[in-house]
Amino acid sequence: MKVFTSNAFASVPEGGNPAGICLETEGLTEGEMQAIAAEVGYSETAFIFPSDSADFKVRFFTPASEVDLCGHATIATFSLMHELGMIGKGTYRQETAAGILAIEIDEEGTVMMEQLLPRFGGFAEKDLIARSLGISSGSIVENLPVQAVSTGLMDLIVPVLDLSAMESIKPDFSLISEISRDLNVTGYHVFTTETLYGSTAHCRNFAPLFDINEEAATGTATGATVSYMHSHGMLDGSVLTNLKFEQGYEMNRPSEIKAVLGTEGKRITDVRVGGTARRSKTLHL
Structure with a gap:
């Protein structure tokens, strides 16, 4: 074979x-x-x-x-x-x-x-999510939720303050698996808008429930993240065609994921991810 x-x-x-x-x-x-x-x-x-x-x-x-x-x-x-x-x-x-x-x-x-048009799921308790990532609850952005979103696979989108918070993550894979199972999500997609190279966001992905402790580039979770960012007022424009997401740097596997988002007002009409x-x-x- x-x-x-x-x-x-x-x-x-x-x-x-x-x-x-x-x-x-x-x-x-x-x-x-x-x-x-x-x-x-x-x-x-x-x-x-x-x-x-x-x-x-x-x-x-x-x-x-x-x-x-x-x-x-x-x-x-x-x-x-x-x-x-x-x-x-x-x-x-x-x-x-x-x-x-x-x-x-x-x-x-x-x-x-x-990607499929986004489905927005439920919310997770920040203290529990922070504990599973080995960071303080104050490292998660205060005015944004931890929310499940899917454009093909359901991921838990976790907004953190900055690159320092991202680098300090020490994941408890057993707890992340347990929480992912309870919430019926594939895993966590953690992001910050502070980036290394002027990207839309810097990301890390953890899916130990599926034997993927950390992934260097995650296309479906990028679709979910850009949908989350739009739904929470973090993006401007009706057709966003030059979005870039960086991932994998903490694994020494630098990755760049492109995304396109089409909208009519607040409604998302098109999600595409590629590279x-x-x-x-x-x-x-």
């Missing part, structure tokens, strides 16, 4: 979030896909199938279980297919467990993926 690997959202060669991509899927069972994902060991591995309702059907597996959607693995997958000449510039549709979503690829191979990927090694399992 040949499995390609690619670093999605990499801003430098050693950066980005690695994903596995399996193109040879005919006859694979769910159990075999799960075993392959566990052996690859990356946070997600994508499996590509024909689709009756879209251009491709894509299934995503963490080392522990299948998930409905994965942003960075989507970027890695379509970037690889573009590099291999399987697809060219244009718009495609991928069938996922989260729905059928549009993918746009430009001449340079930048991939932008449609580029750098092909890495090929695994033979």
Whole structure:
């Protein structure tokens, strides 16, 4: 079994979030896909199938279980297919467990993926969230909530004051898993508007419930975060086309994620997230 690997959202060669991509899927069972994902060991591995309702059907597996959607693995997958000449510039549709979503690829191979329109969930108690992150409750922004948001996967969006608070995080992965299970979220997406390189926000993502202690770049959580920021008055403009999110720096895997947000007044009409990927090694399992 040949499995390609690619670093999605990499801003430098050693950066980005690695994903596995399996193109040879005919006859694979769910159990075999799960075993392959566990052996690859990356946070997600994508499996590509024909689709009756879209251009491709894509299934995503963490080392522990299948998930409905994965942003960075989507970027890695379509970037690889573009590099291999399987697809060219244009718009495609991928069938996922989260729905059928549009993918746009430009001449340079930048991939932008449609996200579901946001669903806003419940709120979490700040003291408990702070304790699970090993920071003081005062490090969480006072006038903003800790809230669950989904544009494909439900994440808990946690706003912190600054980069100092971000760097001081010492996560209790067991407690984060317990809280994530109780709140029915994939994990935490922590962000601050103080950034290293003039980005929209600086982010860290923790999803130990799915065996992902920390992730270097998280596409679906970026869609949730930009939706959260708009809903709480943190962004200006009716069509926001040049949003950038930096992630992975605390892991020495610098990543840049692009986002586009379309709105009509306070209503969000379009969420897209994307970037580029750098092909890495090929695994033979």
